[in-house]
Amino acid sequence: MRLVVLGPPGAGKGTQAVRLAEHFACADVATGDIFRANVAEGTELGRAAQEFMDRGDLVPDGLVIAMVMDRLAESDCQAGFVLDGFPRTVAQAEALDRRLVDLGTPLEAALSFEVTEDELLRRLAGRAAAQHRADDAEQTIRHRLEVFAIKTAPLIDYYAHRGLLVNVDAIGPIEVVTKRILAALDGNRRPA
Ligand code: AMP
Numbered sequence: 743m744r745l746v747v748l749g750p751p752g753a754g755k756g757t758q759a760v761r762l763a764e765h766f767a768c769a770d771v772a773t774g775d776i777f778r779a780n781v782a783e784g785t786e787l788g789r790a791a792q793e794f795m796d797r798g799d800l801v802p803d804g805l806v807i808a809m810v811m812d813r814l815a816e817s818d819c820q821a822g823f824v825l826d827g828f829p830r831t832v833a834q835a836e837a838l839d840r841r842l843v844d845l846g847t848p849l850e851a852a853l854s855f856e857v858t859e860d861e862l863l864r865r866l867a868g869r870a871a872a873q874h875r876a877d878d879a880e881q882t883i884r885h886r887l888e889v890f891a892i893k894t895a896p897l898i899d900y901y902a903h904r905g906l907l908v909n910v911d912a913i914g915p916i917e918v919v920t921k922r923i924l925a926a927l928d929g930n931r932r933p934a
Contacts, residue, residue, distance in 0.1 A: 743768050743822040744847060745927075746829065746838070748897055749855030750890040751883070752862040752869065753912050754919065758855070759826035761920050768822035771813055773806060773830075798882035800830055800889060807837045814841065830894045835901075851927055852901035855912035862887065 743766035747755045756772055763770035777795060780788030787809065791801045800806075810828050813819070829835040842848050857865075866883045901907040908926045912919055 743824070744842070744850050745823070746825045746849060746852045746901075747827075747855065748852060748894065748901075749912065750857065750862055750894075751886045752866040753855035753857045754865075754916070755826050755855060757916055758912075758920060758923060759824045761916070762923065763824045765920075765924065766822060766824070768824060769816075769818040770826065771810070771819070771823050771828070772826040773810060773828040774826075776809060776813065777801060796882075798886040798889065800893060803831055803833045803837075806830075807834055810834075811837070811841055829897060830890075832896055832900060835897055849906055851908050852897070852906045853923060853927075854898050854901075854907055854909050856909055857912045859887070861913055 743762075745762065745766075747759050747762075749755050756774075759770050759772060777788065777791045781792050781795070782788070787805065790805055794801045806828065810825070814823065825838075829838055838849070863883065867880065898907060908923075910919070910923050910926055914922075
């Protein structure tokens with residue numbers, strides 16, 4: 743399975759991406775996790791990304807695209823991947839398309855997680871308290887939602903035009919949302 747997961751911060755992408763990667767026995771590639779690990783290890787990439795992350799801004803496309811292309815070349819991605827948090831801009835989506843077309847392994851679906859803004863704010867406040875994520879601090883949350891609306895939401899149309907978009911109601915118990923996703927993917931998957 744080659745899948746991208748789109749949705750605002752707090753939509754549950756990370757939780758579902760782990761479960762989907764397990765279900766499809768493929769790699770779970772979460773760009774936010776990779777950046778956080780680089781920040782924790784003090785790598786050059788981490789130092790370059792940190793100021794953007796702390797402000798709730800996107801890390802520049804050049805850095806993100808290079809990192810993801812390297813990651814997709816690793817052997818575990820041969821079995822497919824669930825991309826969580828990438829692409830977040832049209833330029834990232836185009837870079838991904840180019841790479842996958844070159845490899846002859848196009849995306850199979852783009853999942854769009856639908857959650858109301860009230861529910862997002864409630865979840866993000868809970869996550870800030872539980873995980874001490876600097877970018878879940880209250881003043882940063884609204885900014886991240888704005889960045890999503892401006893930079894990432896256009897990808898919903900981008901994938902709809904390509905016949906890849908699968909919308910999912912992401913409110914409900916974790917297992918119920920996973921079942922909904924799997925059912926929706928079954929109905930929408932591009933024939934091999
Ligand atoms: P996440 O855990 O996916 O919410 O990502 C945390 C932060 O990492 C984001 O707010 C961005 O600063 C950065 N980040 C993760 N993925 C991307 C991406 N595809 N493009 C730009 N920045 C990203």
